[in-house]
Amino acid sequence: MKTSDQKVVAVIMVGGPTKGTRFRPLSFNTPKPLFPLAGQPMVHHPISACKSIPNLARIFLIGFHEEREFALYVSSISSELNIPVRYLKEDKPHGSAGGLYYFRDIIMEDNPSHIVLLNCDVCCSFPLTEMLDAHRRYGGMGTLLVIKVSAESASEFGELVADPVTKELLHYTEKPETFVSDLINCGVYIFTPEIFHVIQDIRTHREDKANLHTLSSFEALRLTTKTHAKDFVRLDQDILSPLAGKKQLYTYETMDFWEQIKTPAMSLKCSALYLAQFRQKSPGLLAYGDGTKNPTVVDDVYIHPSAKVHPTAKIGPNVSISANVRVAAGVRLMDCIILDDAEIQENAFVKYAIVGWKSSLGKWARVQGEGDYSTKLGITILGEAVTVEDEVVVVNSIVLPNKVLNISVQEEIIL
């Protein structure tokens, strides 16, 4: 088959509502994949990256959120990018590989030669074209995007060992207790349709095993609370680990940024990373101003066209302002995400915070975080429709929707 005939299909795993409560309180209002980073829904970033793949036929989003939550987004992004995007809802969680397998017939409809599989909550530069070229050179069944991290943090991820010359995946282990390697799995993959046979084999093998013996009580204790039905197949433990070292899987290392967006604090960090990427690749998306007709803008800032920002405000670095936000005179915004319809009154100050949809900050209000993206109260998060009254200070706190703060708080969760 000529390269020009080889169609590519992309699959983005978007998860579902019961999976993880770590994105609260923002997840009360919006499914995590649609939460905006650098002014665009989280899932938009991998989708845009897919657009650059030659011969991309279609993009699928697979998850178990309600369909209506994605309906609007999917139709608008399809027309905006001029590429079919479709949301496929799982009836229940099948695991990262199980979900892919569940929809194999639909995915294979275009007869793709390659399938790009991405996790929605990964923040990176998605070097998909280069990865696809590398994958073709390796000639294996699958290629994983990998990155070197610090030895201490490696254990939070899937650690792997790769041959330095052939780049073959030699060994893979998920969240090991002892150090295996500082190279980790980024959650971005390219597979040939062979992957479906592999998943099929795992499922059959598992069924046979279940028929042969019941689990010993020790094995039963080691299982997580999720019952592992035969159709729940995880990519890491069930596919990558067993196939490592069998000349089927290869690695492609990225030297760019990479983060996982598991918590609201991380979404602020990743928003900054994407804003920096816009500066490199699409500077037209960023805002500019010097305080005359437009507000003073420092470094990377995104301001939605419908937002109204007073010229005496100073915005940035690392600020994203969503639709219909009103920012009054003398406001200072730094390192923050201001969500739709929020109102920030005169002379208020925001740093290291996420201000929720329809929230309101009074005059001289100060909403601030310490800027530690890894602790629970490292940035301040205001949920939907939170009111911070004039001159009130909110530091390192999380405030649930619909609260009115008329006294200052620090290091608190306000229900």
Next chain:
Amino acid sequence: MKALILVGGFGTRLRPLTLSVPKPLVDFGNKPMILHQIEALKAIGVTEVVLAINYQPEVMLNFLKDFETKLGIKISCSQETEPLGTAGPLALARDKLIDESGEPFFVLNSDVISEYPLKQMIAFHKSHGGEASIMVTKVDEPSKYGVVVMEESTGQVERFVEKPKVFVGNKINAGIYLLNPSVLDRIELKPTSIEKETFPKIASEKLLYAMVLPGFWMDIGQPKDYITGLRLYLDSLRKNEPSKLATGPHIVGNVLVDESAKIGEGCLIGPDVAIGPGCVVESGVRLSRCTVMRGVRIKKHACISSSIIGWHSTVGQWARAENMTILGEDVHVCDEVYSNGGVVLPHKEIKASILKPEIVM
């Protein structure tokens, strides 16, 4: 006769319970909070209840359909599109509250639990001939609230004092009013406070009278008061309807157990416990001063005190929950875990002990 129940807003003080249902539907003594009030109103002949709400009308309306038929009373909603305070909602519901009969109508605050001596209130209202009657209740710390200063013998209200710094009286507004339709002429359809604007005006015309509420009173809008309120409520059941309370060798003090709940061997339940429909309390469990909501399973040898266990949660074997532990809906406390004041949001699993009061999101 008509009544208005001020349901108001988001019930944020009763989170995490109100993350799952609107506040009036949170169970208290094994039935939705608002049902206590609706039943009391039905009992004295109220034919229509209007709920003044501004949040989740669809959830409320669904619930109401069930109870309309079961109770044989008309229930409707009056929805605020902007917050109207404590008096504005009356103006909004005006058409529903006034009819040709010219009878007075009740207004109740939905967070309040009491014995609802509404018949006595009607008699009191008729006897003084004024325009409005309010119930007041005696409290230990009046300066936390709005104090009603009244003439002791007639009950005529002189004035309201908000959070007084010196002692002016120990009676506070209990949130139960009986109003003549003419009161509605005094309230505009805009955010208005009944305590700060409407009542002081009526009091200045010497047309406002206060009656001291007999029996218990509690504002159960937050978990601590909810638990105290349960004790008062069960005390009152002991006095008035003792057959509703549970009996048996494993029961201590006042305990309310739904008939569909199951209790195992060797348990010690009480005092001041409510166990809701479909609950399973396994053997060897100790429960005191707590509410266990619908569908909860308490596993063997667990010990719970001064806590609220939300719908469909489970508490593991040998687990211990105490000191204002509040579990939201579908929370699972693993075996042997200790929670000292953990406040846990819905759909969580607690695998590690919570040694000091903490919110788990």
